[in-house]
Amino acid sequence: MYAKCGCTEDARELFDNMSEGDVVSWTAMIAGYAQNGLAQEALALFEQLQREGTKPNEVTYVSVLSACAHSGLVDQGRHVFDSMCKNHGVTPTREHYACMVYLLGRAGCLDDAELFIYKMPIQPDSVVWMTLLGAARKYGHAEIGRRAFDRVVKLEPKNATPYVLLSSIYAAAGRKDELAKIRSEMKEAGVKKMPGCSWIEVDNQLHAFGDATHPQSKEIQAELDRLVGLMKKAGCDGCKQIPPF
Structure with a gap:
């Protein structure tokens, strides 16, 4: 709970004061560091x-x-992955492989990430390929992106x-022909992009x-308009009229 709220020091104090810790408490603290971008602390605790x-x-x-991936620690991540089977007899699952693909892809090692997938001893699922596709989009690698897309x-x-x-990827690269083709493929496959939507739970x-x-759409829109007006008065030049609720 403390780590989820960003209070890693409080989480560590509680962890250190435990009379007896097990793998669950150790893992919770390591995960807390990872979630807050404290990769070195996570690795130190792991050691x-x-x-x-x-x-x-x-x-x-x-x-x-995950800690290594979010901090770009490629060498450390490789070492940790290799030590799973060699030192502790833990068989990597698809989730571990996805973490490694994310680690390599996030660091820009797209060729290594793709080769890593091809060498997987288990069949890669859509999550693994989607992870590579996301990395290809980040770095504008159309060829790897297309291969991941096909999978x-x-x-x-x-x-x-x-x-x-x-x-x-195609739009950023100015590849209009490929962009038109992929949109045509999407239409032929009958796939539609669902618009994003945010939710809130009240009572x-x-x-x-x-x-x-x-039922309160008019009141909500009026409040949004009021807030936009206040922001404009406060000097927010970039404020625009919010689309109808």
């Missing part, structure tokens, strides 16, 4: 865990790999996300932002 004789489990390794579409033919990601009832059928 301490091993020194004190606690055996890490699958979830522990996911947390450590995802075979596994999830009605998923609009790969079409959107590949379209973004056990869900309310969607942008719902014109909401």
Whole structure:
């Protein structure tokens, strides 16, 4: 709870004061560091865990790999992944492989990430290929993006996300012909991009932002207009009229 709220120092104090810790508490603290971008702290605690004789489990390794991925620690991530089987007999799952693809892709090592997938001893799922596609979009690598796209579409033919990601790659590269082709493929496959929507729960009832059928839509729109007016008065030159709720 403390770590989820960003209070890692409070979380660590509580962890250090535990009379007896198990792999669950160790993993929770490592995950807390990872979630807050404190990769070095997560790795240090992981090393301490091993020194004190606690055996890490699958979830522990996911947390450590995530910490490495979010901080671009490629070499450390490779070492941790290699040590899973060699030192602790933990068989990597698809989640661990996805973490490694994310680690390599986030660091810009797209060729290594793709080769890593091809060498996987288990069949890569759509999450793994989608992770590579996301990395290809970030770095504008159209060829790898297309290959990842083809794999995802075979596994999830009605998923609009790969079409959107590949379209973004082509659009950013100014490849209009490929962009038109992918949009045509999307149309032929009958895939439609669902618009994003935010929700809020009040008194056990869900309310969607942008719902014109909401019984208080007029009052909500009036309040939004009032807030925009206040922001303009405060000097927010970039404020524009909010679209009708």
